[in-house]
Amino acid sequence: MSPAADDDARSTALEVLERLGRTYADEAGITLRDKPAPLFQLLMLSMLFSAPISAEAAVASLREIREAGWRTPERLLDSTWQQRVDALGRGGYRRYDESTANYLTDAATLLQERYRGDLRRLRDEADGDPAAVKKLLQEFPRIGPTGADIFCREVQQVWPGLRPQIDAKVRAGARKAGLPTNADDLAALVAGDDLARFTAALVRLDHED
Known part of the structure; x- marks a missing residue:
């Protein structure tokens, strides 16, 4: 990935995180x-x-x-x-x-x-x-x-030793956003402590029309 493409991917990732970045656990209380x-x-x-x-x-x-x-x-x-x-x-x-x-x-x-x-x-x-x-x-x-x-x-979010958890639904959201689907490349776009919210955001994005 070129530096310009990397910057674009980070910008997109942060936009997705800001708009949809809420874990389902948080939504459930x-x-x-x-x-x-x-x-x-x-x-x-x-x-x-x-x-x-x-x-x-x-x-x-x-x-x-x-x-x-x-x-x-x-x-x-x-x-x-x-x-x-x-x-x-x-x-x-x-x-x-x-x-x-x-x-x-x-x-x-x-x-x-x-x-x-x-x-x-x-x-x-x-x-x-x-x-x-x-x-x-x-x-x-x-x-x-x-x-x-x-x-x-x-x-x-609380078991950092499991990071990064990038499953099929997360990859589907990443493809929809035009982001890389490789687990390490995708995880590198956000801070580690934001990864649970980011993956939830990508799943939510995949569910959107």
């Missing part, structure tokens, strides 16, 4: 930190995104879960199945509300039993390797490759 509770909430959000449903419904449903007070696996396991179904319904999570109510219970149970409620132990078990982190994430119900990509794309 999660103040993401390297702590058990917000990491669990991000896991739930990634599960909600993994069904064929709108991003708006997934975000709204996670907000309902948070407002119900189920921000830790312990609190979620104290809720009833019907309470979870109702919360998902209020968020617009139709057609998948009943099955997802069960998946949330199973995920919280697995997190408690295997990682004592702390996803940082999953990261440590994977020795910080991004591919290993994604493989372990896919042991949670409904989390497939796409859900694991979503979690890692967002969590790179």
